[in-house]
Amino acid sequence: xxxxxxxxxxxxxxxxxxxxxxxxxxxxxxxxxxxxxxxxxxxxxxxxxxxxxxxxxxxxxxxxxxxxxxxxxxxxxxxxxxxxxxxxxxxxxxxxxxxxxxxxxxxxxxxxxxxxxxxxxxxxxxxxxxxxxxxxxxxxxxxxxxxxxxxxxxxxxxxxxxxxxxxxxxxxxxxxxxxxxxxxxxxxxxxxxxxxxxxxxxxxxxxxxxxxxxxxxxxxxxxxxxxxxxxxxxxxxxxxxxxxxxxxxxxxxxxxxxxxxxxxxxxxxxxxxxxxxxxxxxxxxxxxxxxxxxxxxxxxxxxxxxxxxxxxxxxxxxxxxxxxxxxxxxxxxxxxxxxxxxxxxxxxxxxxxxxxxxxxxxxxxxxxxxxxxxxxxxxxxxxxxxxxxxxxxxxxxxxxxxxxxxxxxxxxxxxxxxxxxxxxxxxxxxxxxxxxxxxxxxxxxxxxxxxxxxxxxxxxxxxxxxxxxxxxxxxxxxxxxxxxxxxxxxxxxxx
Numbered sequence: 189x190x191x192x193x194x195x196x197x198x199x200x201x202x203x204x205x206x207x208x209x210x211x212x213x214x215x216x217x218x219x220x221x222x223x224x225x226x227x228x229x230x231x232x233x234x235x236x237x238x239x240x241x242x243x244x245x246x247x248x249x250x251x252x253x254x255x256x257x258x259x260x261x262x263x264x265x266x267x268x269x270x271x272x273x274x275x276x277x278x279x280x281x282x283x284x285x286x287x288x289x290x291x292x293x294x295x296x297x298x299x300x301x302x303x304x305x306x307x308x309x310x311x312x313x314x315x316x317x318x319x320x321x322x323x324x325x326x327x328x329x330x331x332x333x334x335x336x337x338x339x340x341x342x343x344x345x346x347x348x349x350x351x352x353x354x355x356x357x358x359x360x361x362x363x364x365x366x367x368x369x370x371x372x373x374x375x376x377x378x379x380x381x382x383x384x385x386x387x388x389x390x391x392x393x394x395x396x397x398x399x400x401x402x403x404x405x406x407x408x409x410x411x412x413x414x415x416x417x418x419x420x421x422x423x424x425x426x427x428x429x430x431x432x433x434x435x436x437x438x439x440x441x442x443x444x445x446x447x448x449x450x451x452x453x454x455x456x457x458x459x460x461x462x463x464x465x466x467x468x469x470x471x472x473x474x475x476x477x478x479x480x481x482x483x484x485x486x487x488x489x490x491x492x493x494x495x496x497x498x499x500x501x502x503x504x505x506x507x508x509x510x511x512x513x514x515x516x517x518x519x520x521x522x523x524x525x526x527x528x529x530x531x532x533x534x535x536x537x538x539x540x541x542x543x544x545x546x547x548x549x550x551x552x553x554x555x556x557x558x559x560x561x562x563x564x565x566x567x568x569x570x571x572x573x574x575x576x577x578x579x580x581x582x583x584x585x586x587x588x589x590x591x592x593x594x595x596x597x598x599x600x601x602x603x604x605x606x607x608x609x610x611x612x613x614x615x616x617x618x619x620x621x622x623x624x625x626x627x628x629x630x631x632x633x634x635x636x637x638x639x640x641x642x643x644x645x646x647x648x649x650x651x652x653x654x655x656x657x658x659x660x661x662x663x664x665x666x667x668x669x670x671x672x673x674x675x676x677x678x679x680x681x682x683x
Contacts, residue, residue, distance in 0.1 A: 543588025
């Protein structure tokens with residue numbers, strides 16, 4: 189009964205918050221006279237309060253003794269209720285906020301172009317995305333032709349795949365959490381994942397596709413844990429062909445496969461004979477599957493382009509915004525380099541060279557921590573999602589060309605790391621990044637809308653949020669080093 193009351197109170201709070209959003213959206217639609225710092229901080233604070241309330245619910249539920257027998261029967265009613273409320277909240281947000289005008293309009297036009305001109309002529313006009321997600325946009329454009337409606341309906345359909353990805357993440361978190369936690373605590377984590385404001389905002393209000401990329405990173409990790417390396421390679425290939433940022437995780441996945449070949453999968457029982465030769469063949473098959481997926485999806489889009497068109501596309505996308513940081517509140521924004529050219533000199537080098545050093549260092553340190561974690565503590569499932577989240581956070585903090593959403597996949601990776609480690613510090617890191625990302629994403633969203641009115645950033649907001657991200661990364665460094673080297677989690681509550 190207490191659980192039911194808690195869930196009902198939670199959803200009542202969500203509905204009240206959604207009821208208040210239209211007034212905020214209406215005010216935001218009026219001709220502005222200043223950058224809406226107060227509104228951004230107010231709604232971000234309310235979003236953080238919502239996550240804290242759900243976190244408290246999780247803590248209260250998880251403090252009770254863990255009972256294996258009570259875990260056996262699934263609680264489908266509450267799972268369905270939470271997911272349906274999450275879906276309703278996202279549909280409401282999508283109808284209230286058309287989305288990032290440039291992004292949504294591009295996605296709508298690209299989807300229509302796939303249907304009308306076919307893949308072979310798709311790249312006759314400009315598009316800075318690889319072809320993978322264009323098939324999804326084409327499917328949504330086809331659905332729109334069937335159902336009809338106005339621009340808002342078209343924008344909602346464009347957002348639907350990532351809304352589904354949001355809910356899928358929540359369900360996966362629940363499925364893995366209920367193996368080691370009370371069912372009520374797992375349901376609270378499901379609610380926390382579904383109702384984390386920045387996750388809902390990126391998919392439903394902004395309309396970006398970062399959820400698709402994140403899903404393509406999380407699924408291979410879970411497949412590796414189930415000893416399905418070939419399938420893991422296939423899904424990672426899907427991630428690469430959907431968004432270039434997936435390539436940043438390639439070195440860490442390569443390290444995971446090398447350790448798999450040498451030591452076998454340390455996370456499952458050795459219920460069948462597995463030799464180094466067999467594991468090497470599986471790894472080669474995984475690489476082949478990744479390349480095959482990329483080739484099969486990309487081939488119809490080649491048209492009359494040259495043989496290296498896809499490589500040129502990835503390079504052009506990665507370097508299309510030649511700035512130290514592009515609305516990403518990180519170290520470079522902290523020192524005033526937001527929208528400054530990468531070839532600007534800074535301490536004897538350029539921003540671009542310093543950014544390259546920062547990215548390379550983040551990748552090498554993360555690989556080292558993952559290898560050390562597996563060699564020292566082979567039964568630790570949380571090592572790969574934790575170090576991958578750390579790598580992405582490091583690249584976001586010190587790399588160049590960064591956008592505000594490039595740290596987004598780290599959020600879900602942190603949630604899975606918490607499920608496997610059961611360390612309260614990991615969950616605290618998740619909550620902190622969810623807060624700073626929300627401020628960053630809302631501010632960048634409104635900057636794109638208000639730039640046409642000649643209104644520029646609130647420099648104070650940039651400074652303090654950037655400082656918070658740099659300090660947060662320092663805290664994250666302590667957490668990941670401690671868990672990777674000592675593997676002594678500060679247990680959250682039970683499990």
